[in-house]
Amino acid sequence: MITKNIQLDEQGRLKHFLSIEGFKRQHLISILDAAEPFANVQEQAVKKVPLLRGKTIVNLFFEASTRTRTTFELAAKRLSADVLNININTSATKKGESLLDMLHNLESMHCDMFVVRHNQSGAAHFIAQHVSPHISVINAGDGCHSHPSQAMLDMFTIRRHKKEFANLKVVIVGDILHSRVARSEMHALTTLGVSEIRVVGPKTLIPTGIDTFGVHVYHNLQEALVDADVVIMLRLQKERMQGALLPSEGEYYQHYGLTEKKLAYAKPDAIVMHPGPINRGVEIASSIADGPQSVILEQVTNGIAIRMAVMSQALGPGSSDSSRKGGNA
């Protein structure tokens, strides 16, 4: 789908962040490294640094989101950027304005970055191809395709707990078919050199051709969990399901819900992750979600640091015609 990597500028610096595909290991590592000090900023009395002062970031959300939108907004605000939240349901698109006309209007207001969430795969990529050259586009989730900042915050969380990626066994459980998070994670984990990725779910929720990702497919959760270091649970995306893919939530929980009994097959220090929102008693037991191995809320906190890193890299040098002289000394 992506023929030319428009995510990097001529100097190889981050311009748009649309999908994990197209990035090399060193790029992903540089985002993870950049996020570390931003995680500290959030523990300061004043949770703000002046890095993106004077920049304007627009949150363009065509699809419902609480966590992602608020963490992007907080990330921008903690970098001192100005943030516009555009609720598409009440915007002029309802009056018949086309998407591109709306974008060009926002460009005329001298905005610097669009953060886009859309239910159509490829939407952020389409927008990145049509905006003025000075604008950066960040994909905050497009259809079933990609959610790269979620994948990176998960990689950040994994690295903080496990240090190295190479020898990890990572299990991704549930609705792989509809999960843009799973797709981005499989790309990120592979790029970062994780040796064993296992995906597990009912046959109806595992996409065909998944073996091209180089992952191992399981249909039995206990078997998949043996010796696992990281367990990533996914939400059943009922809003995206067409037709009868599941017998019932109860039966799904029986087979694929993460319970203490099943988690005991994983390594004792395995961490349990979930991109949220969680459905207790559907894909995960409450005792696990709130238990000592759960890092679900840590993921939310880390999401802000990762988004600060991505935004500051994309709006760094070359993003405007600034030619200020002089350096620090």
Added chain:
Amino acid sequence: MTDSEMNLNLEQLLEQMYAGISRKLQNLDPEDVVMIGIHTGGFWIAEKIYQRLNLPTPLGSLNISFYRDDFSRIGLHPEVKPSQLPAGLDDKHIILIDDVLFTGRTIRAALNEIFDYGRPASVTLAVLLDRGERELPICAEITGQKISLKPDQQIKLTGPEPLQLNLVEKPVENLI
């Protein structure tokens, strides 16, 4: 540049700083003093002096990358180390340490960052070398030595072990 300036004696400069800081501390309650080194050179120097001072408060390190005034020109350093400051800088007397004081822009950024962590009672600037040519109204209370360099000369501190001062003939890019 004269011979005496070429032969900068690091031990002597550190001794000079140590003496100045010790004098400063005589009038202060050690519990209220926080020593902070600016990453990286300033922190190496701060470590050396901190070892001899026996302060009850931990040594802080300050990375001013997020506060630089040239981010839009040169961007973030690829590996920014997080600042490590002791909790609660309110009402503390801060001894801020850097290796070379030049334009004053690093200290401007450092002060901004410190004030994001709290409201200190005072900030005292101590530097190993002051090469003058300030672009901002900033001065050091404690100085190892004042030197003058040609525009294409720079002093670079390498370390932490062994800690060494080097005269670089061409400007070093992005020297913090």
